Amino acid sequence: MGFSTALKLADLNDFIAPSQACVVSLNSKKIEVSYVPSSFDQTKNVAVEKPVKVTLHDCLACSGCITSAETVMLEHQSIEEFLNRLSDSGKSVIVSLSPQSRASLAAYYGLSQLQVFRKLTGFLKSLGVKAVFDTSCSRDLSLIESCVEFVNRYKERQLPVVTSACPGWICYAEKTLDAEILPYISRVKSPQQAMGAVLKRHACYALGLRPEDVYHVTVMPCYDKKLEASRDDFIFAVENGASGLAEVDSVLTSGEILDLLQSRDIDFMSLEEQPLDKLLTNVDEQGHLYGVPGGSGGYAECVFKYAAKHLFGAEPDRVEFQVVRNADFREVKLEVDGEVRLKFALAYGFRNIQNLVRKIRLKKCEYQYVEIMACPSGCLNGGGQIKPKEGQSAKELIQNLESAYLQEVEMKDPFDNPIVKSLYDSWLGEPASLSSKRVLSTEYHHREKNVTSQLANW
Numbered sequence: 001m002g003f004s005t006a007l008k009l010a011d012l013n014d015f016i017a018p019s020q021a022c023v024v025s026l027n028s029k030k031i032e033v034s035y036v037p038s039s040f041d042q043t044k045n046v047a048v049e050k051p052v053k054v055t056l057h058d059c060l061a062c063s064g065c066i067t068s069a070e071t072v073m074l075e076h077q078s079i080e081e082f083l084n085r086l087s088d089s090g091k092s093v094i095v096s097l098s099p100q101s102r103a104s105l106a107a108y109y110g111l112s113q114l115q116v117f118r119k120l121t122g123f124l125k126s127l128g129v130k131a132v133f134d135t136s137c138s139r140d141l142s143l144i145e146s147c148v149e150f151v152n153r154y155k156e157r158q159l160p161v162v163t164s165a166c167p168g169w170i171c172y173a174e175k176t177l178d179a180e181i182l183p184y185i186s187r188v189k190s191p192q193q194a195m196g197a198v199l200k201r202h203a204c205y206a207l208g209l210r211p212e213d214v215y216h217v218t219v220m221p222c223y224d225k226k227l228e229a230s231r232d233d234f235i236f237a238v239e240n241g242a243s244g245l246a247e248v249d250s251v252l253t254s255g256e257i258l259d260l261l262q263s264r265d266i267d268f269m270s271l272e273e274q275p276l277d278k279l280l281t282n283v284d285e286q287g288h289l290y291g292v293p294g295g296s297g298g299y300a301e302c303v304f305k306y307a308a309k310h311l312f313g314a315e316p317d318r319v320e321f322q323v324v325r326n327a328d329f330r331e332v333k334l335e336v337d338g339e340v341r342l343k344f345a346l347a348y349g350f351r352n353i354q355n356l357v358r359k360i361r362l363k364k365c366e367y368q369y370v371e372i373m374a375c376p377s378g379c380l381n382g383g384g385q386i387k388p389k390e391g392q393s394a395k396e397l398i399q400n401l402e403s404a405y406l407q408e409v410e411m412k413d414p415f416d417n418p419i420v421k422s423l424y425d426s427w428l429g430e431p432a433s434l435s436s437k438r439v440l441s442t443e444y445h446h447r448e449k450n451v452t453s454q455l456a457n458w
Ligand code: SF4
Pocket: 165, 166, 167, 168, 169, 221, 222, 223, 224, 225, 373, 374, 375, 378, 379, 380, 381, 382, 383
């Protein structure tokens, strides 16, 4: 009996005989499925029981079970739990909204992203949320760290660098790829985790809150972000203070926010637009949203521009990615004096990721930097986004989301973001310095395929 690499927790039912015990237990942030297959000990001529445990560490974030009801862990990151926390007087609930979720709701309601952001802020505050922020802001921090990290690794010849913001990809890399692939992954935290780190380690004090009194919820385009928030690497302690704090306590998807609105019969169109919280939100004095282009974070484009300038003194007017083998595998080159000096790629979807990983393994990767995203078409197409309306194809919806995002958000270099500049000046120090890395970088871990190896002995 073999397990495919894309193990789904849900598939376990296929392997459990009716006579074997199966227990699903839920501890604070952990799902544990244990079952006791019987086997035969020939030396003693008796049947023995071998408990097999499946934990979150065995999940590959393949979305197969994550989108189904049996993902018990997700009860802890649900609308119900969110509402419970709002009625807990000891906690202040803070929500960070992703630009992809904002765009998804805007397309659904036929509103601008700014209108959605303002209306949602008003609605969430009417429920008792203390502040609503924007992960475009923390994404700028992730981008700046990524730019400097790349230039340093280029100089040290530790290439290629592949991005780390997609938990679906990280999960796959840690659980199914050789340990030697992991060093190629950027150490920079995703925008979600960067927001959590900044909010709970620093910005909450500006709101008069202690980190332990904050319940931080993000709104994201995929369920895999819930797994990311649950990683042990993102649990921290405050100096001389509370420990065991999560940077992000709960993740809700764009679709779950729509469910919440609909379950309460909210007429979203007639909700009043409320002022935005500016502490960690990319909105300028005129009320315009700003950020980088790219529905998946704009990593490759941003790092390409920075590297062209800081390594070769070049300032390309436009960064245009050319399709290589399909729309989800594109590349861009920088030529200086007729010689290709930089070659970056975008690789979205597992088929393209697998091709790329093969090249890295064989040491034949011609790219110095690759923006990897597990979902075909990237994050605007995440599994937690609002589904297309009747008669609308998924492709049409993504095109709408991409063009709306580009039209409505004023493009601004992350290095020019005044909030981010002030965070570096007053607290983080230089980008990619020891002090900023303490807050904004993470580690990856090669994980043994526990379940696979144990089940192979059945
Ligand atoms: S590519 Fe998909 S799985 Fe990865 S972060 Fe984006 S929405 Fe989530």
